[in-house]
Amino acid sequence: MRVWYFSEMAYHPAWDEGLSRGSMRVVLPNKNFDPQVGHGLLNRYLDEFALCDEVGLDIMVNKHHSTATCLTVSVSMALAILARETKRARLLSLGTPIANRPDPVRVAEEMAWLDVLSGGRLEMGLVKGAPYEIAPANSNPANLMRRYWEAHDLILKAMSTTDGPFNWEGEFFHYRNVNIWPRPLQQPTPPVWMTGLSADTGRAAAERGHVIGTLLSGAVAKPMFDTYRKRAQELGWTAGPDRFAYAAVVGVGDTREEGYRRADLAAGYVRTAPVVLEPFTNPPGYNSVGANVAMLKAGPKRGGFVLDRDGKPVDHRTATVEQFMASDTVFAGTPDDVFNQIRDFNDRIGGFGHLLFFGQGGFLDHNDTVANITLFAREVLPRLRELSPAPARTATAAVR
Amino acid sequence: MVAVAWTDKHVDVAGVKMHLSRAGKGAPLLVLHHDIGTLERLPIYDALAQHFDVLVPHHPGYGKSERPAWLRSVRDVAVMYRWLLADLGISQASLIGLGFGGWIAAEMASMAPRDVERLVLVGAMGLKPPEGDILDQALLSYIDYAGAGFHAPKAFVACYGEEPTTDQLEQWDICREMSFRIAWKPYMYSQTLPHLLGGVRVPSLVVWGDDDRVVPLSAGHLWASRLPDARLEIVKACGHCVEMEKPDAFAALVTSFTDGR
Numbered sequence: 001m002r003v004w005y006f007s008e009m010a011y012h013p014a015w016d017e018g019l020s021r022g023s024m025r026v027v028l029p030n031k032n033f034d035p036q037v038g039h040g041l042l043n044r045y046l047d048e049f050a051l052c053d054e055v056g057l058d059i060m061v062n063k064h065h066s067t068a069t070c071l072t073v074s075v076s077m078a079l080a081i082l083a084r085e086t087k088r089a090r091l092l093s094l095g096t097p098i099a100n101r102p103d104p105v106r107v108a109e110e111m112a113w114l115d116v117l118s119g120g121r122l123e124m125g126l127v128k129g130a131p132y133e134i135a136p137a138n139s140n141p142a143n144l145m146r147r148y149w150e151a152h153d154l155i156l157k158a159m160s161t162t163d164g165p166f167n168w169e170g171e172f173f174h175y176r177n178v179n180i181w182p183r184p185l186q187q188p189t190p191p192v193w194m195t196g197l198s199a200d201t202g203r204a205a206a207e208r209g210h211v212i213g214t215l216l217s218g219a220v221a222k223p224m225f226d227t228y229r230k231r232a233q234e235l236g237w238t239a240g241p242d243r244f245a246y247a248a249v250v251g252v253g254d255t256r257e258e259g260y261r262r263a264d265l266a267a268g269y270v271r272t273a274p275v276v277l278e279p280f281t282n283p284p285g286y287n288s289v290g291a292n293v294a295m296l297k298a299g300p301k302r303g304g305f306v307l308d309r310d311g312k313p314v315d316h317r318t319a320t321v322e323q324f325m326a327s328d329t330v331f332a333g334t335p336d337d338v339f340n341q342i343r344d345f346n347d348r349i350g351g352f353g354h355l356l357f358f359g360q361g362g363f364l365d366h367n368d369t370v371a372n373i374t375l376f377a378r379e380v381l382p383r384l385r386e387l388s389p390a391p392a393r394t395a396t397a398a399v400r
Numbered sequence: 401m402v403a404v405a406w407t408d409k410h411v412d413v414a415g416v417k418m419h420l421s422r423a424g425k426g427a428p429l430l431v432l433h434h435d436i437g438t439l440e441r442l443p444i445y446d447a448l449a450q451h452f453d454v455l456v457p458h459h460p461g462y463g464k465s466e467r468p469a470w471l472r473s474v475r476d477v478a479v480m481y482r483w484l485l486a487d488l489g490i491s492q493a494s495l496i497g498l499g500f501g502g503w504i505a506a507e508m509a510s511m512a513p514r515d516v517e518r519l520v521l522v523g524a525m526g527l528k529p530p531e532g533d534i535l536d537q538a539l540l541s542y543i544d545y546a547g548a549g550f551h552a553p554k555a556f557v558a559c560y561g562e563e564p565t566t567d568q569l570e571q572w573d574i575c576r577e578m579s580f581r582i583a584w585k586p587y588m589y590s591q592t593l594p595h596l597l598g599g600v601r602v603p604s605l606v607v608w609g610d611d612d613r614v615v616p617l618s619a620g621h622l623w624a625s626r627l628p629d630a631r632l633e634i635v636k637a638c639g640h641c642v643e644m645e646k647p648d649a650f651a652a653l654v655t656s657f658t659d660g661r
Contacts (some may be wrong), residue, residue: 140581140584140585141580142577142581142584143581278541279539283538283580284538284573284576284577284580285577285580285581289570289573289574289577292569292573293566293569293570293573
């Protein structure tokens, strides 16, 4: 198993204000962001990412917009810095919301540039993005998935075509003379990742051989991974654990109490990330008509962000560390505790090869974050590597 | 009022099966509905059918009309309606455009100025309001958005009931997605239409509720100034959906306008 440390680079000083307004995102005015405080936080978070390289962890970066939960606005910018500050870690972009970006060729260029800069350490997530990213991008939700797949195909073609230029006259994107420089170091493209919450996404990823990732609920991960494995079998290949990624909050300490305390602070992410005004959670076309009507009739959404092992919603705003552990949202305690929890989870969902390690979440301070990272890397990571040996190369190139 | 017999049928336009309701005798009058679709029958439709040959189609992708996946713009819809009128053998029709339908009607009038008899726009979208913005339905639930079209909540209830039906909720969701497919950015207006309105050759009546919370009244003044022969009428104690909230007043405005008064 590989472990990818990640932090959303939260701006937690504004969380109380966001919670009181009922939205961390889109409508929370940026006067609640103090640029001087942000200066310190951004540099601190990048230091924590860089530390991962020294202790043997890989690195994952994501991005959001217009929010106090995540200051990363561009995976390309963050990874450009980390490509220079690190030497060994693989660098996972998870990812670029390509249906919201107006220029897929630019995405291909930036990813290729990062791959060359990092010496072929890039892993490339091409993601749908959360519904509340529609508003800040002002992208049209009605054709989101059709646009996603066209952008996906164009990006992979742009990265893997070496005898161009070629023209692209699609439904949403139109280019003449696509011929990106530089081209990626990993041929034909860096490994491709997707994210999702549904079995349908698992099936779509299996049909392309991509790595599929999900987060925070074993009850969500299991059907998605099962569908992937089944679809791969139908297509004549066996999906190993290296096709599956799962993101969880992890708090580890020398004592169980210390691990729980760190997990509780890092879980601030789970308690804040879904807090967003209702209309931004459900743009038209994002969900099916039937799902929308059911939602309207049920009234305001209640805690669908995290599901327990029976698939029932957990109230993510108020849940304790123990409750989050019961939904596989959090792994916490001593190194032995954390290893045992991950091992059991690995068994329950049929094996996964990538743990996306939420090791920081808002109020977990620098010293605690450093301790969380280093203790995990020293005591848990070696045992996880043996649990499911990391393949020589984490992902094969996309099947096209 | 004489009882009105409506006929409903499907007509094929551009490969799309479109729903059309029709009733009454007289000069042809094409009524283009809002972005929230239309109820099957309305008192205003019956009132207009006393004087006109009234045609109430469902826009492509709205209500009972098929969704064309290829449709990209409101101007495309205007072209489809010109096609529909041609197939029906109607060489000249008056147009009533309600809200979003007003945008379609204005596009039709601008592209074939002599084919329109009279143009009536009600709280029309399609122009960027000089002051304020067109209400963004992405920020509201679609029940709240439909409700925002009325000055008096009881007028909304009179049309849709205390609890809109599941069918109605589905209809609003389908309408909303279709509107976003063709009018997402810029939201609900055209940047070229204001430059093309000068070619309209017929008298226009612009009607606005004084409490229109969907399209600011500033847009009504802009329509009246851009259309060459236009009059603005403001209806008191009325929201965006003038034809549903004040059907009698609206019918009187329309008939006196088409009678040349």
